[in-house]
Amino acid sequence: MADKLRLMAVHAHPDDESSKGAATMAKYVAAGHEVMVVTCTGGERGDILNPAMERPDVKENMSEIRKAEMAKAAEILGVQHRWLGFVDSGLPEGDPKPPLPEGCFALVPLEESAAKLVEVVREFRPHVIITYDENGGYPHPDHIRTHEVSVAAFDAAGDPDRYPDAGEPWTPLKLYYSHGFSKKRILAMHEALLARDIESPYTEWLEKWDDDRPDNADRVTTRIECADFFETRDAALLAHATQIDPNSRWFAVPLDVQREVWPFEEYELARSLVDTTLPEDDLFSGISEKVTA
Numbered sequence: 001m002a003d004k005l006r007l008m009a010v011h012a013h014p015d016d017e018s019s020k021g022a023a024t025m026a027k028y029v030a031a032g033h034e035v036m037v038v039t040c041t042g043g044e045r046g047d048i049l050n051p052a053m054e055r056p057d058v059k060e061n062m063s064e065i066r067k068a069e070m071a072k073a074a075e076i077l078g079v080q081h082r083w084l085g086f087v088d089s090g091l092p093e094g095d096p097k098p099p100l101p102e103g104c105f106a107l108v109p110l111e112e113s114a115a116k117l118v119e120v121v122r123e124f125r126p127h128v129i130i131t132y133d134e135n136g137g138y139p140h141p142d143h144i145r146t147h148e149v150s151v152a153a154f155d156a157a158g159d160p161d162r163y164p165d166a167g168e169p170w171t172p173l174k175l176y177y178s179h180g181f182s183k184k185r186i187l188a189m190h191e192a193l194l195a196r197d198i199e200s201p202y203t204e205w206l207e208k209w210d211d212d213r214p215d216n217a218d219r220v221t222t223r224i225e226c227a228d229f230f231e232t233r234d235a236a237l238l239a240h241a242t243q244i245d246p247n248s249r250w251f252a253v254p255l256d257v258q259r260e261v262w263p264f265e266e267y268e269l270a271r272s273l274v275d276t277t278l279p280e281d282d283l284f285s286g287i288s289e290k291v292t293a
Contacts, residue, residue, distance in 0.1 A: 005284050006034045008126035008172075009079075010117065010150045012105075012142040013043040013088065014070035015240035019250075020137065021130060021178045022077060022233035023226035024265045024283070029078035030229070033284075036080040036124050038117065040146050041105045042066060043243075045090035050245040058242060065242060072239040076232060080124070084116050089141045106141035113145070114152035115166060121157040122167035128283050129154055133177040133216070133268065151175070154271060173287055175271035182217035183209055185262055189253050192261045201249035220266040222280040227263035230255050 007028055011017045017025070017037045025035045043066045048054050058065060067083075074081040086105035092098050100106055105113065121129070131150035136143025156162040158171025183206070190202040234251065237244050244250060269278065276286030 004033060005128070005287060006036070006124060006126045007128045007130070007283060008036045008038060008121065008124060009130040009178075010038045010040065010146055010153075012040050012132075012136075012140065012146040013046060014039050014066050014073070015043070015046075015237070015243040016143075017079075018073050018077070018233065018236035018240060018244075020132075020180050021265055021267075022236050023229040024224045025079055026077050026229040026232040026236075027224065027226045028283075034080065034124075035078070036082060036120075036126065037074060037077075038082045038084055038120055039070060040084045040113075040117075040149065041086045041088040041142055042083065043088050045088040045101075046243065049243050049248075050241055052245075053242045062242070066240075069240045069242065073236040076236045076239055082120050082124075084113070084120070086113060086116075089145075091140055100141060104141075106145045108145075110148055110152055113149045114156060115163050117149050117153035118157050118163045119166040121153055121172065122170045125170045126172050127287050128174045128176065129172050130176045130178055130267065130283070133179070133219070133270075137178070137181070147177075151270075171273065173273045174269065174276075174283065176222065176267040176283060177219075177270050179216040179220055179266045179268055182220075182266070183211075184217035185266075188261050189258070192257050193253060196257065198254075198257075201252040216268075217266070219268045221269040221278045222267040222283065222285075223264040224267070224283065225264050225281065227259040230258055 009017060009021055029035050042063055044063050048058060086108060087103060089100050089104035089106040132143050132147045134147055136147055154172055154175045158169050160169045186202050190200045190206060193200040237250060238246060274286035
């Protein structure tokens with residue numbers, strides 16, 4: 001890996017950065033590279049998912065608490081952090097689904113939201129950007145919008161005719177989609193637990209799995225070995241106390257089993273302006289060691 005390369009991960013809500021690619025980011029930080037997480041929304045409409053945090057004072061101060069949680073997680077991971085400043089769209093439920101709330105991130109015109117990310121890209125000058133695929137990882141409107149904004153910014157940041165007031169143009173070299181929840185991975189963990197006579201939390205999930213949807217494992221081009229940083233990932237997850245129950249299935253698989261069965265995090269190379277050979281084991285693969293600017 002080259003010295004002082006820069007990696008940017010664009011996420012929808014605080015806590016997404018700790019559940020998707022956190023060990024990868026910690027690994028690159030430990031190797032001396034610069035890593036920035038950009039969070040598009042404040043997670044204001046998120047539910048409290050940890051029963052221990054179900055308190056009136058938490059609900060009344062959800063926005064400020066989630067900001068503090070994000071700051072703690074960023075410190076644990078060793079990453080820089082930027083808020084893009086948009087408002088959480090929430091996850092509409094029901095049949096028919098209610099309309100999205102006025103002014104939320106998913107309804108902001110793409111040209112406007114992409115402009116803000118272009119400004120951060122030109123400031124930080126990442127060589128690599130990570131975001132979600134076109135399905136958002138799962139169909140949350142903010143995750144899908146994050147994909148759209150990230151792709152738009154990747155394409156526009158190096159163009160001097162686009163967003164001329166957003167800083168000096170900078171062209172990122174590679175764009176990746178993170179793929180963390182494939183059926184292949186869940187099944188491997190499930191079978192490893194059963195083989196060790198440990199109860200699996202994935203039984204019902206696998207029984208209800210929609211096999212008509214594509215398994216993202218088929219799209220993976222890049223695996224990052226990062227098992228040494230799983231503890232750091234888990235500590236960052238736990239920093240988001242409103243969202244992460246320490247007794248949940250996030251932590252059901254012992255770390256030694258994870259390291260043996262699935263010691264990596266997975267990505268899909270979506271765009272590349274450099275030559276690289278697939279499959280990869282480094283997000284900076286193909287980026288010249290002379291690239292230090």
